[in-house]
Amino acid sequence: MTPDVTPSPAAILTPDTDQPVVSFENVSIAFDGKTVLQDISFEVHQAETRIILGPAGGGKSVLMKLANGLLKPDTGTIKVFGEDVTSMRERDLFALRARIGMVFQESALFDSLSVEDNVAYRLHEDGVSIEESHDRVVEALHFVELDHAITKYPSELSGGMRRRVSIARAIITKPDLILYDSPTGGLDPITSTTIVELIVKQRDVSHTTSLLITHRLQDAFTLAMSHFNQATGKMERLANEGIDDSTRFLVLNEGKVIFDGSTLELVRSPDPWIKDYLS
């Protein structure tokens, strides 16, 4: 007789809350002999929004590409949904990436495709019918408040609109993990706020685990101290100087993690470099 190894239904349904969604263990990477990330370790848990701060050129984008398996580290292990992306073949990574949405630093929309085809790219690849994918594109563009841009081409859009299309493309398949690389980079403060609002909306409506790079401290703190009011459809400051406790920080400098913790811990950090950076 074979022993009954089928896990109980409860074990399948209950998500393993202890298992991090993303984990980096002693990850290092160098380009042409120049170390970009050195011995990076951190974890991101279910429903957490992890904000990555640090000066330009500090390896934040590289870290995000490592998390998606777009780059391979020289040493160390990276696990996403418990799977080791460092040793996976590209073909298996494609399956894993179906669960990950990514917003690139410069949007990276496909110039040759219309907004609709950009947003529906993944649905078209998966063979979803034209009608269904159109409906879902309309819904995703409505979420980013770009209903009217559906027939336009990326070259006809402003920077902020491109960023929003890019967000729509990343969330259309309702991924379990979203990677935002500098979603407000290069935008004016007002446009930045509308993008931050979208990210807060995504966080508070869908509770998707996410990694977010920014070098604008103001955006980071808006994210940490606001919530999305579904009744009014607006982003609001949390009452009594409240802080969203699903939002945590990681600060990188010169390729090393110099801070890993909550918003309160960050603002109270005694580290002189961090004090200087935050001021």
Added chain:
Amino acid sequence: MSFVSPEVFAKQKIAALQDYSVLAGRSISNLFSRPIYWADIYTQMDSIGVGSLPIVILTGFFTGCVLALQSATALEAFGAKSKTGSLVALSMVKELGPVLTGLMVSGRNASGMASELGSMKVTEQIDAMRALGTDPIRKLVTPRVLATVFVLFFLTIISDAVGIAGGALVGVSLIGLNASSYLHSSYNGLVIGDIAQGLTKPLFSGFIIATVGCYFGLKTTGGTQGVGRATTQAVVVSSVLIIVVDFLVSRLMIGIFGS
């Protein structure tokens, strides 16, 4: 320009050759598994084939014209002016048709592929494609390789035909040869081995153009400046390779057909 030691230089070149071979291999092996992007293949055939038609016709035609003019003068010295048609047809079908068509398409499309894929690389569209679960080699390289090989074959036939026609035009109107004997001598001059040789070459050239163009495009770094560099390199490398491979194929086919 930074100078490196010969050892590092050699290692870099070998690594590049290895990367190129992997890309070339995968561009073909992707044809044997799904998905195959047929729509992209047709789009590429249209842009490479229809787009290159004018330059291929023009170069083919005038090459035939000048060939007739030059060979008639040379052949006259041996009293063999009536062999002009045969010489033009042989040169067009075996050498000039395949090589010139290859070079023209290389100038137009190896550069186009390198700059298009290069721009996509530096604006992270290639990474975005991978992040969205698509293999860029399958989606971008394989359709270009297949389309170029297919289309270059027919462009070469067209070039041969208009070259022979151009030669006939010059032969009849400027050199005063008889039209029907000119065409008869063209036709009789060609044997199956010549045609096989002439039509094998574009298969190689097409493969070289697309794989080299895509290779330099996909390894572009350094922003828009890098795209310009990739474009130049793609044209230079693919043009030189076309001529080298032309020689190798000629030698091989002469070995097989003995002519």
